[in-house]
Amino acid sequence: MQALSTASSAAGREKSADLSPLQAVIFDWAGTLVDFGSLAPTQIFVEAFATFGIHITLAQARGPMGLSKWDHIRQLLQDESIAAQWLEKFGRAPANEDVDAIYARFMPMQIAKVGEFSAPIEGAVQTLQWLRANGLKVGSCSGYPREVLNQLLPQAEAAGVKPDYVVAGDELEAGGRPGPFMALANVLALGIGDVRACVKVDDTVPGIEEGLNAGMWTVGLSLSGNEVGYSVQEFAKADAADVEARVEVAEAKLKKAGAHYVVRSVADLPEVLQAIAADMRAGRKPA
Known part of the structure; x- marks a missing residue:
């Protein structure tokens, strides 16, 4: 090594x-x-967005790292390609209530897996x-x-x-x-x-x-x-x-x-x- x-x-x-x-x-x-x-937060962001039918890459997930997790999700939803996916799937631009929804999905997933890292x-x-x-x-x-x-x-x-x-x-x-x-x-x-x-x-x-x-x-x-x-x-x-x-x-x-x-x-x-x-x-x- x-x-x-x-x-x-x-x-x-x-x-x-x-x-x-x-x-x-x-x-x-x-x-x-x-x-x-x-790795722990990065992978869970990818998985949490996927539950909404939104694909984000590991590189995108890493972009806002260091922010609080709610702010991190909000920043991701402002990414042009991610926002475009959201608009196509839900017919509207992402808003703060969508940040709340993803955060609510993210939290139990992160709690369950953080110990592995x-x-x-x-x-x-x-x-x-x-x-x-x-x-x-x-x-x-x-x-x-x-x-x-x-x-x-x-x-x-x-x-x-x-x-x-x-x-x-x-x-x-x-x-x-x-x-x-x-x-x-x-x-x-x-x-x-x-x-x-x-x-x-x-x-x-x-x-x-x-x-x-x-x-x-x-x-x-x-x-x-x-x-x-x-x-x-x-x-x-x-x-x-x-x-x-x-x-x-x-x-x-x-x-x-x-x-x-x-x-x-x-x-x-x-x-x-x-x-x-x-x-x-x-x-x-x-x-």
Whole structure:
């Protein structure tokens, strides 16, 4: 199987590091901590739309990833080809009540299957241990609704992934990504004194924008997440040139969104956090 993490990152987890003045790292879930390739939500969107006689591709399903699931469905229905299918089948353009209907179909399907995709991404458990050993708090947020997270969290915890705080995509009246609200909820819950001492880690554009809007450092994950979209099995068999081509596209997209750093997976995070801490000690701030 191809290597997911770098040797230098693995070495970085084995020793303590000077991460001052950083205070916390706030993670996304699918494609970041668990569910390599962010497969659980993607496939269920395809299946939920199919129950209405609407065909969407996996690529289309991945497009709005990072948004709350209701907003994700609404965004999909605004896709020209999907909206055209809806008009042909139902004789009218899709409306918010149609978003509600698809969401109601999506939710039980996602709840039933999310546990199948709860395996930690390689290096996630060790990275969380390293963060705590070096005095940082660990927050998290997700586009998943709370009902879905309630199925995912116990299984992730049993496998060694348990942040100090979790907020779901449907829990805040102010809304979800790309707004800063879930990231800032972590700041409040964890008692962080300065948003600039936080790092938001995510595999999607809305997740990077969330961190930037909250005034945080941001780290994008290319290979493990939505933008590349390999399953573990596909990655193991993939041609190295194809992997690098996909990673290059993903990196460019996340950097264009404003990510301060982009790495392949959570396994590569320790080295980047040391660089961010050094930036802060030199007086630099997240733009």
